[in-house]
Amino acid sequence: MPIIAPSMLAADFANIQRDTELINNSLADWFHIDIMDGVFVPNISFGFPVTEAIKKHAKKPLDVHLMIVRPENYIDQFAKLGAAYISVHWEACPHIHRTLGQIKEAGCKAGVVLNPGTPVHMLEEIISDCDLVLLMSVNPGFGGQKFIPSTIEKVRKLKQMITEAKSDTIIEIDGGVNYETGKALVEAGADALVAGSYVFSNADPLKTIEGLKNL
Numbered sequence: 001m002p003i004i005a006p007s008m009l010a011a012d013f014a015n016i017q018r019d020t021e022l023i024n025n026s027l028a029d030w031f032h033i034d035i036m037d038g039v040f041v042p043n044i045s046f047g048f049p050v051t052e053a054i055k056k057h058a059k060k061p062l063d064v065h066l067m068i069v070r071p072e073n074y075i076d077q078f079a080k081l082g083a084a085y086i087s088v089h090w091e092a093c094p095h096i097h098r099t100l101g102q103i104k105e106a107g108c109k110a111g112v113v114l115n116p117g118t119p120v121h122m123l124e125e126i127i128s129d130c131d132l133v134l135l136m137s138v139n140p141g142f143g144g145q146k147f148i149p150s151t152i153e154k155v156r157k158l159k160q161m162i163t164e165a166k167s168d169t170i171i172e173i174d175g176g177v178n179y180e181t182g183k184a185l186v187e188a189g190a191d192a193l194v195a196g197s198y199v200f201s202n203a204d205p206l207k208t209i210e211g212l213k214n215l
């Protein structure tokens with residue numbers, strides 16, 4: 001069964017406790033936390049106070065996705081807030097090996113994120129250092145975008161790289177995930193699915209999550 005990580009970017013921020021409890025009471029596994037700085041991506045989401053508010057009520061691990069420049073400057077603060085996974089963009093890290101080590105030293109699982117235009121072979125030298133690889137299946141910055149189909153082939157290539165390295169790296173996908181795209185992704189080798197608008201815009205988020213969980 002895939003790991004399901006609803007993106008709190010699509011939650012109602014005026015009712016963040018209610019939506020956090022909704023995920024607590026669902027079959028979802030993680031809370032996906034999207035941090036955007038308006039520099040690395042053309043949008044600003046939220047930062048420490050909202051993450052802290054979610055953490056206060058969350059009964060499942062926080063999966064923090066940093067869409068920011070200089071992520072190494074903020075890792076310790078997100079670790080102190082209780083992040084279980086911290087993922088940084090390959091495109092934002094000139095010293096990615098060092099940054100992965102910094103995340104682990106802070107007590108968290110370390111992830112690398114690739115934008116749609118970044119090939120998976122960029123990870124060849126560090127795949128065994130990654131607890132998780134997050135492939136963006138939209139250009140990061142906004143929820144509700146259309147899934148980029150070439151992601152399916154990227155998942156297959158990444159799965160092969162992980163198998164050859166005998167690593168237990170988790171493959172996570174983010175952007176435009178719904179039942180159909182989720183099914184194709186899991187068949188290609190994805191272990192974890194992030195879903196924002198598909199979950200929170202649905203009349204029955206619990207059933208939607210259950211559907212993804214049973215893929």
Ligand SMILES: O=C(CO)[C@H](O)[C@H](O)COP(=O)(O)O
Pocket residue numbers: 007009010032034065138139140141142143144145174175176177194195196197198
């Ligand atoms: O990282 C993100 C945007 O950069 C979001 O997590 C992602 O887009 C999820 O939203 P949706 O499921 O609505 O596509």
